[in-house]
Amino acid sequence: MDVVTKPITPFDGQKPGTSGLRKKTRVFMQPGYLEAFVQATFNAIGGVAGKTLVVGGDGRYFNAEAIQTILRMAAAGGAARAIVGQNGLLSTPAASNLIRQRGADGGLILSASHNPGGIDEDFGLKYNISNGGPAPESVTTAIFDQTKTLSEYKTLAAADLDLSALGESGLGTMVVEIVDPVTDYAALMETLFDFGAIRDLLAGGFTVKFDAMHAVTGPYAKAILEGTLGAPEGTVLNGTPSVDFGKGHPDPNPIWAKPLVDMVMSEDGPDFAAASDGDGDRNMILGRGVYVTPSDSLAVLAANAHLAPGYARGLAGVARSMPTSRASDRVAAKLGIGSYETPTGWKFFGNLLDAGKATLCGEESAGTGSDHVREKDGLWAVLLWLNILAVRKASVADILLDHWQTYGRDYYSRHDYEAVDTGIANAIMDDLKAMTELPAGIEKIDSFAYTDPVDGSVSENQGMRIFFADGARAVLRLSGTGTEGATIRVYLERYVGPDGSLTEDTQAALAPLVQAVENLTGLKARTGRAAPDVMT
Ligand code: VG1
Ligand code: CO
Numbered sequence: 457m458d459v460v461t462k463p464i465t466p467f468d469g470q471k472p473g474t475s476g477l478r479k480k481t482r483v484f485m486q487p488g489y490l491e492a493f494v495q496a497t498f499n500a501i502g503g504v505a506g507k508t509l510v511v512g513g514d515g516r517y518f519n520a521e522a523i524q525t526i527l528r529m530a531a532a533g534g535a536a537r538a539i540v541g542q543n544g545l546l547s548t549p550a551a552s553n554l555i556r557q558r559g560a561d562g563g564l565i566l567s568a569s570h571n572p573g574g575i576d577e578d579f580g581l582k583y584n585i586s587n588g589g590p591a592p593e594s595v596t597t598a599i600f601d602q603t604k605t606l607s608e609y610k611t612l613a614a615a616d617l618d619l620s621a622l623g624e625s626g627l628g629t630m631v632v633e634i635v636d637p638v639t640d641y642a643a644l645m646e647t648l649f650d651f652g653a654i655r656d657l658l659a660g661g662f663t664v665k666f667d668a669m670h671a672v673t674g675p676y677a678k679a680i681l682e683g684t685l686g687a688p689e690g691t692v693l694n695g696t697p698s699v700d701f702g703k704g705h706p707d708p709n710p711i712w713a714k715p716l717v718d719m720v721m722s723e724d725g726p727d728f729a730a731a732s733d734g735d736g737d738r739n740m741i742l743g744r745g746v747y748v749t750p751s752d753s754l755a756v757l758a759a760n761a762h763l764a765p766g767y768a769r770g771l772a773g774v775a776r777s778m779p780t781s782r783a784s785d786r787v788a789a790k791l792g793i794g795s796y797e798t799p800t801g802w803k804f805f806g807n808l809l810d811a812g813k814a815t816l817c818g819e820e821s822a823g824t825g826s827d828h829v830r831e832k833d834g835l836w837a838v839l840l841w842l843n844i845l846a847v848r849k850a851s852v853a854d855i856l857l858d859h860w861q862t863y864g865r866d867y868y869s870r871h872d873y874e875a876v877d878t879g880i881a882n883a884i885m886d887d888l889k890a891m892t893e894l895p896a897g898i899e900k901i902d903s904f905a906y907t908d909p910v911d912g913s914v915s916e917n918q919g920m921r922i923f924f925a926d927g928a929r930a931v932l933r934l935s936g937t938g939t940e941g942a943t944i945r946v947y948l949e950r951y952v953g954p955d956g957s958l959t960e961d962t963q964a965a966l967a968p969l970v971q972a973v974e975n976l977t978g979l980k981a982r983t984g985r986a987a988p989d990v991m992t
Pocket of ligand 2: 548569570733734735736737738
């Protein structure tokens, strides 16, 4: 075996963010850059000798090339086996499932998720541990430390492998196993949901559109929705993955998936529609005439999950990220089960899921999932909604209204200011933190810190929370997935009880809160922005 050791000078800034390392694709393509991060990861986990790794990505530009590099380095490090999705494709939840099902030691997922792809766009890489979930902070910190001191990396002098041929081959002493990316994942879905009931619903004329946004979920959605469940061909839109996601922004929100939103808002629109993101872990849920906010979706799923066979035994608890609205807390309280508030990023749910404290988890950024894997899962959320719709035989709009009439409504929106000057963004956050005198109407401002109830680890500075006297809440935090300047996220929510006014326009309902945040922070004035770039 021709192991080659190459000297390397550390690269600055290889610090994993909310979900792995994300940089411009050209940054990742610099000689040695990817290699440095991969070697740092291998070093941080005590090497890969004898280990089994799952490798796959969302198919974006540089995905296939990066996989070849990773495989050579894993082989040089003495890994026993690499399980790779055919053509280098694996959705993030499917990768998580494979790690678990195959008892792998970990996995490398190549994705910048909802960020656009292409040579001038974004690329990313993250490491998942043996439970199938994103590496916790202890591991990502160790990786970052390694990137600062690295002096060499190991690779193999070997030609590229054919990633399209299913089956096993050898790379040095490592076995490379190319698997169909969909099969195991689809089988898992069938164990959780009543496919018969969903099939009957679809056969009865209930119409569905799923927008794969030219990203990784296309093959999964086609196989499951149009294949197994019998939805008509054409149910899946933009279903062929492309390296630049059709030059789009594979982020399933009302801005980037606007054509789908327009479709459901028209009179002859589908009964149900959904979209997923670049790597298949996010979901946007729509019904005819209605957009379901991710926070509400989590709450509705928590209240109705028992209608699906995989959750018929009930839920152990529900966890949400801190900026997610408190709608799911209300459901948990009524069910008498645990509810948890974690920092942003799926890695913080891993311990709760492993310990059996939470069954469902969700984030306001269109991520929902359960203990079936250790990542959020876009198609899973779609199937759970379909299962619930099949049992309740009501429209999405009716289910949502019924939910608000039971629990009240948390009017909710996130306003993003993108590519803001980093200095200005930091100053806005610092000023908020330093504020000692609170203006009238504000009860408390704090910086969110989290103590993991399972291992006691503490994560500080996870966003500024502003609690208003009338019960409303605003949160400000800086994105950890952007690749250009800073992105300020402003999360806004206001609760109205079951007897209150439940069907106002969301932005109108939140307008006074937006003004209060502006008065407090001077955000728009200081960034020179008239309006947010994205409102979800
Ligand atoms: C964003 C979301 C966060 C999500 C993360 C990864 O992070 O806010 O909820 O977990 O993306 O999602 P940030 O730090 O930019 O706010 V994915 O689908 O992009 O891996
Ligand atoms: Co994603």
